[in-house]
Amino acid sequence: MADVARRAGVSTATVSHVLNNTRAVSDDTRAAVLAAVEETAYTPNTVARSLATSRTTTLGLVLSAISNPYFGELLSAAERAAAAAGYTLLLVDPHEDPGYERTVVARLHHHRVDGVVLAPSAHPEAALEYLARHAVPTVLLDRLLSGGLAARLDQVGSENSQATATLTRHLVEAHGHRRIALVAGLAGLATTDERRAGFVAALGAAGLPRDPALEVSGESATEPARAAMAGLLALPEPPTAVVVGNNSMTIGVIAALRDAGAKVPDDVAVVAFDDFAWADLFAPRLTVMAQPFAQIASEAVRLLLRRRDQADAPVEVLRLPPSFVVRESCGCAAAP
Incomplete structure (x- = not known):
């Protein structure tokens, strides 16, 4: 970053503001910094940044059965919502196996993700206990639970x-x-x-x-x-x-x-x-x-980032209404 700053004739703070869009700079200054970045082939060191900030700008998504067309749509929407917030999504598939589910949430934690969005298995107790013990910001997705550790978690899914x-x-x-x-x-x-x-x-x-x-x-x-x-x-x-x-x-x-x-x-x-x-x-x-998979995914990312920033915020549980789409397989007449 110091090399880029010298070549562009600006401070390292200005380079940071240009690369992270954290403060407005003039068009000429932005152009000079971006040209210096190109000339030096500079890339930010996210590992060093995470050590300094205790954040990695990555989120974990734990989602079984990603071959299911619905979950594929949900994954795509979640990735778009995370990217819009400046985050990268790390996906793991626990294959509906509660033991492996606990393993993959631990792996995400070891990678220091800033939070985890989890579509829980039928028996998610071990995974939830790990996330709670390590105070990992967590949002439950799609499969909403009641009681126990889940009562302390933000959740978002459809009304079923x-x-x-x-x-x-x-x-x-x-x-x-x-x-x-x-x-x-x-x-x-x-x-x-x-x-x-x-x-x-x-x-x-x-x-x-x-x-x-x-x-x-x-x-x-x-x-x-x-x-x-x-x-x-x-x-x-x-x-x-x-x-x-x-x-x-x-x-x-x-x-x-x-x-x-x-x-x-x-x-x-x-x-x-x-x-x-x-x-x-x-x-x-x-x-x-x-x-409403796009709304479900965007709300999950919003709740997770809020929980990361406000650990004591009130718990939110959102049940979003699906839309009844009448076509012909039920016996109704074909629409125009």
């Missing part, structure tokens, strides 16, 4: 119960379905429990009995959901409609219906949680609850 009830109620009230199945996500996940609760509540409100044979697990993945849907179709009295818990499972459900030669929605109506870029390319197009 009422949204799933709306999907189920639409099948009953708009299309008269009485035998409705649920392909639920991985057992133990907060989102799985909340969406199942919404499904059950909607059945009860409609006066429909709960049939355990119609509630199956697709394990939040495509192939298990395909097998689960095939099992539903093999029942003596198959469902006439199905609610699917996420978009990876929706792909499996649609594949199973096509394998069986069942037409959507004539034979089986389909509604699902999560929208994705090609949901309206299916034939028929999919009726879904679309999660």
Whole structure:
């Protein structure tokens, strides 16, 4: 930096202000500094800077199942939000393994990230205990928890119960379905429990009995959901409609219906949680609850940076409403 300052004829403080946009400088001064940076091939030493400031301008994102189209969108939005705040995102995938989840949050801490955004596994106790013990600023993402260590953490995700009830109620009230199945996500996940609760509540409100044979697990993945849907179709009295818990499972459900030669929605109506870029390319197009992933990601980054700067700030838990996108897979007429 001293070499750049000498070549540009300015102080090292001015070089810092130009490179970090921390103070306004004249156009001529900025041009001189940037030219000197180019000539000297100077790059800031972020390791040295982190030793001086105790900050690395990096954030950790712990996210399982990144092959899920929803999580891919969430990752992209989180990276954009972090970059806009001047941060680099370090991504790790714990593969829904609680033991490995604790390992990867420790690794992020060893890299001295300024905070961690965590989409918790079904049993995140070890990871949460590590983050709390080391006072790592943490925000829970998507899978919101209650009680225990989670009660002290900022959290942001979608509202799940009422949204799933709306999907189920639409099948009953708009299309008269009485035998409705649920392909639920991985057992133990907060989102799985909340969406199942919404499904059950909607059945009860409609006066429909709960049939355990119609509630199956697709394990939040495509192939298990395909097998689960095939099992539903093999029942003596198959469902006439199905609610699917996420978009990876929706792909499996649609594949199973096509394998069986069942037409959507004539034979089986389909509604699902999560929208994705090609949901309206299916034939028929999919009726879904679309999660506001960009807003979820930007709020997670905002909460994390606030927690880093204000350790004693009040805890915030944000549940953002999804949007009900009606297309044709439920039986509604095609929109123009």
